[in-house]
Amino acid sequence: MCQLFLTLLGDTLPAAVGGSDVPGGARGPYGAVVTATSSPDARRLACVDIGSTWTKAALVDAGSGELLATRQAPTSSDVVPGVLAATEGWDAEVRACSSAGGGLRLAVVGYEQLISAEAGHRAALSAGARVVHVAAGRLDGDGLAALAAAAPDVVLLVGGTDGGDATVLRHNAGALASAAGRVPVVLAGNVQVREEVAAVLAAGGCPVTACDNVLPDIGELAPESARAGIRAVFLEHVIGGERLSADPRLQRWVRAVTPDAVLDGVVALAALRSGADVPGVLVLDVGGATTDVYCVPDLDPEQAALRREAVGVPAHRRTVEGDLGVHHSVGDLLAAARAEGLPPTGEDALALGEAAATVALRRHLRAEAAYGAGGASARGVGLVVLSGGVFRHADAGALDAVVSRLAADRGGAAGVLAGTRVVVDRRYVLAAAGLLAGTHPVATAELLQSLLT
Template sequence: MSAPLVACVDIGSTWTKAALVGLPAGELLGTAQAATDQADVVRGVLAATAGFPEAPVMACSSAGGGLRLAVVGYEELISAEAGHRAALSAGARVVHVAAGRLSADALVRLEAAAPDVVLLVGGTDGGEASVLRHNAAVLASSARPVPVVLAGNAVVRDEVTDVLRAGGLPVTGADNVLPDIGRLAPESARTAIREVFLRHVIGGDRLSADPRLSAWVRTVTPDAVLSGVSVLAASRTTADAAGVVVVDVGGATTDVYCVPDPDAEQATLGREAVGIPAARRTVEGDLGVAASAGALRAAAGAEGVPPPGEDPLGLGVAAVTVALRRHLRAEAALGPGGAGARTAGLVVLSGGVFRHAPPAAVDAAVGRIAADSGGAGSVLAGATVAVDGSYVLAAAGLLAGDHPGAATGLLSGGRAFRPTTPTTRPR
């Protein structure tokens, strides 16, 4: 892309946010937003960029709640969990997990979850294959032809692919997410899930029939933000190189991103062996301040978090508190190497509820999160806490592939973030 300007757009479930960026330095020239048009998301993009000079559009999307993914695996604690992690690393929202041999009733429950794609896993390479064969046959009998990403036992991949395609299901093959016991390899499945999202969800007509949408959208929003968080972590100086945690509160989901300090995370454990990615996230599809507000209140009640009421900032506090608690539980499940969020040197709060609130109100909200004794407070302890005031992390992630210098420039020097008060908290 040779143009001196680019419009980076995040199509959210509630709002469509746009940033006009100058190339190659990554200068932020303007920001705007518009309500996402649920009937045709392209209208929201055009409205958000209406005040910008003519510029090419690069976009990410979580409209419609993002990519809805079901995981079908061999057994809950191995194949299904491996598939679940691969789905989250692809920015998908897991709406259903099934393990073992699918029955007719289990197929009905899966169909009721209305996934956009099914991730079918099971067995190590050369290991047990009967469950994978059985589940492929059951999926092929479904009256709802959902696209399938096949990431199970590689020895029977061609056979299983033929069964699925004979049932009219689009199939995208990937390497096994669990090629050997104890070795998680999610990257191939992650790439395949992203391809299916772009081809079947963005390239279809669920969000818009306008062909410009598929030309604009490069990835799902959580993927773009995670790339932006990785750029942010890499741009920090040696003196402040402790890890970065970002909590992005949206209308439908709240996502937690963590790029730990490698030293604090005991990198010598061997990340490939234990299946711990260098950058990771959790996507919470029931924690949002608009479309998911009812589910957020229920989740807060279940966690013993004070009721958030109707105030948007109160909902944001509850969303961050519950999301951080869940993220820490997910990290604990990774074993000794999964302690990155507790050693963060920078915690960034993102989302309109923080971006548009008065600084004093945000400071008070941060204090309430820091006081949480259920785990969320431990993430903020000792860290600088800031607000993504210009919403540039998704934009940086969109730029990172083609314009890495611009991505770094957009986030450098702390200009994009507004520190809260106090900026540090003792551990």
């Protein structure tokens, strides 16, 4: 049976939702003492995750990595009041990530389905986007209509290896440039025609961000440049627009879409465990609208050297299940659970979370199997992290039972959870760690230790 380790650090909530963060220590709902200093400290950072329902904040000492306090507040249609409520009185710089308003909606347009479009899809998932549409081949009138109906915030335009055939990439750039409604485009195809294609898009009025090719050669996936481009477009056009708030402070605060920040946190956690027998990490993050699975597997040298024939294997993987949520998409979740042959769950929140985690992990492992020998296996994951409110607020006994059932799931989860250490991210430190990782690596490592002790 898989042993469950809980990070019993408690949680400090604002008075509006049942708690306080008074100096000298406050008791969270699970009995742990949380301390919060009252004197200003320039090193303190407020790391904020703006969700569709709740805005979660963690006050961190950027020098030591000490988690000083946590708080959450409801997210409203204008997200700024939630940030202000969650960080009130902290006198700290705010760094935020956001998945409010559905997060980042992205469409992929590629050369053909099995190679370039698939490469673009994988790059988009690593960037924290929710992929709402994938098109392959030459865009025609019907294809443009389908793309518009998906209502993406950004289009990832890919196609061709470097120096390969560029005819479809050129055609699709022209189609996007002439279409009604200019959606920002991240261009990550054949670099030999990058300037030419970017000029076509710009001449048509499409905001364009030119990046390196996501598939520079057959079997070589290179998503990082496109990931950075997608993040830049998200900050400029989604956060910089007025969909979430017209308050200019939001643009200063937000650094990434939440799944992008969480993935950075997961990568940092895997690096922290590099000396473990099996350092790979898998995260199951169950939310109200989606369930995300993050995986940084540890591959043995033989596996790491293998490449899929057409599309390479990303080192850091993420899948998002837009129909698996315990609130906004609960009807779709129940249907998906029935389709997987799971027993009825009723309306209990933890049971719904278990169903979402089970189905999402099964789907993720099926996607991993498509990577062939380079995909993750049970040997490549030594730590599983459960995240999301349904797990965060559950008691230890109920969670033990959930983990036991997951570890016995012969539909796929047993191959990862059986005999594997499981922890719960009770204070959402993965997102906070991701926001710190680029500038405060020591503090990031210390913050992540709270998951492991």
